Amino acid sequence: METKYKNVMCGNITKELSGKDVVIAGWVHQIRDLGGKKFIVVRDFSGVVQVTISKDSAPKDLLDIAEELTFESVVQVRGFVKEDPRAPRGVEIVPYEIKLLNVAKKPLPLDVSGKVPADIDTRLRERVLDLRRAEMRAVARISDTALKTIREVLRGYGFIEVFTPKIIASATEGGASLFPVIYFGKEAFLAQSPQLYKELLAAAFERVFEIAPAWRAEESDTPYHLAEFISIDIEAAFMNYEDVMKILENVVYEVMKAVKEENEDDLKTLNYTLPDISLPLPRIKYIDAIKMLRDKGVSVEPGEDLSITHLRILSESIESPLYFIVEFPTKIRAFYTKPKDDDPTYSESFDLVWKHLELASGSSRIHKKDQLVEALKERGLNVESFSFFVKWFDYGMPPHAGWGMGYSRLLLMLTGRSNVKEVTLFPRDKKRLTP
RNA sequence: GCCGCGGUAGUAUAGCCCGGCUAGUAUGCGGGCCUGUCGAGCCCGUGACCCGGGUUCAAAUCCCGGCCGCGGCGCCA
Known part of the structure; x- marks a missing residue:
């Protein structure tokens, strides 16, 4: 269902949507900064999708916002779906605009992405992240x-x-x-x-x-x-x-x-x-x-x-x-x-x-x-x-x-x-x- | 409540047995490099020994007490 904040779930973005404009909203799951490119993986309940920013062509205000992103910050991304064999699942979103709806404090008390395990006690204490x-x-x-x-x-x-x-x-x-x-x-x-x-x-x-x-x-x-x-x-x-x-x-x-x-x-x-x-x-x-x-x-x-x-x-x-x-x-x-x-x-x-x-x-x-x-x-x-x-x-x-x-x-x-x-x-x- | 094991950076761990003064690693965080990463990579930096007492020239390390956690039981329409 399309809402005020999003019109598609991250996990539902497929090659069939290629070329279409979409609005997604979710949490910053991963950030990979490679000099010329910046990949932001956005996650919602359905899964993740990659948002790709080319630093040479992206507008400055978009780049500035991308710089502020922290893990688990809440973002809304408006962009178009691009089919690309180099992207995970073969699709990514090229953003027109990224809105930072809520900045997450760092460091996180628990790793959400799954790289570092946590004890059950820590997990229950930091339950919402868990x-x-x-x-x-x-x-x-x-x-x-x-x-x-x-x-x-x-x-x-x-x-x-x-x-x-x-x-x-x-x-x-x-x-x-x-x-x-x-x-x-x-x-x-x-x-x-x-x-x-x-x-x-x-x-x-x-x-x-x-x-x-x-x-x-x-x-x-x-x-x-x-x-x-x-x-x-x-x-x-x-x-x-x-x-x-x-x-x-x-x-x-x-x-x-x-x-x-x-x-x-x-x-x-x-x-x-x-x-x-x-x-x-x-x-x-x-x-x-x-x-x-x-x-x-x-x-x-x-x-x-x-x-x-x-x-x-x-x-x-x-x-x-x-x-x-x-x-x-x-x-x-x-x-x-x-x-x-x-x-x-x-x-x-x-x-x-x-x-x-x-x-x-x-x-x-x-x-x-x-x-x-x-x-x-x-x-x-x-x-x-x-x-x-x-x-x-x-x-x-x-x-x-x-x-x-x-x-x-x-x-x-x-x-x-x-x-x-x-x-x-x-x-x-x-x-x-x-x- | 009993028994066992444990408590080291934000998170997860090594070191503890056999005490020795830069407490290692991963991830995170800060900075730098890199147009395609996908657990990205590389370089630099940052941050920790649960609390109290004792033994000792010296305690993360040994001993005692406390608190907390996990597991095994017990308890359990």
């Missing part, structure tokens, strides 16, 4: 493809997109710590999951999904945890865990397919190849996973939760990079998880694992009130504080199931990066509240 780097623009585009595809696939299954409240009353859900907020003088908390509300919505709209932030005030200090993260959640009435697993593996499959098709260049920029998977994904029962580990000499007892170390070892003996672990012990899962009818020690639950990383987890949910109250009591939770939730189990709560997936973890698989902070635009962790 996000301009080719790798991060690729991550952003892959992320967008993934989001778009997730929504398309879920809508294809008849899910509708919803939002659940993020300020909640109850801190007594057990497990993770919550961030307290003051809500009109009352104590409230930031939601750590849409779980309970999405279940209630499934009792009204049958199939719902939400892509939204969640917060956990955990001590967790790892490359896989954030204090604020995006959770992709679905909840569906009249489905069980096997039904929603099929939806989950299809979502992931379609996302990987879309990224392969639509982000070929981005994957190349990231020097990453997506893993190949075929459906259905392997489904390994928890108890069999324990056996496999014990056969390998790992000391792990049935009933114990699987740690990341266990998953690392387990993934070595599973040919698929993505797999499900199913039917966890009931007592290590959340209270709303439905136990198996034939063996209540185990539950209708699953985790989706990529190598050693848990991407998603889900289950059939309890839909009978008595059973739910019992499950709360067994975990030592205060039934009264869940009354806002339990109440609706008196009025037509259907059988239902769902899952939640950590978005930044999915992005790790899609981009080949190793730290969720890297693929989160402005990550919030225990020690980072800015930028």
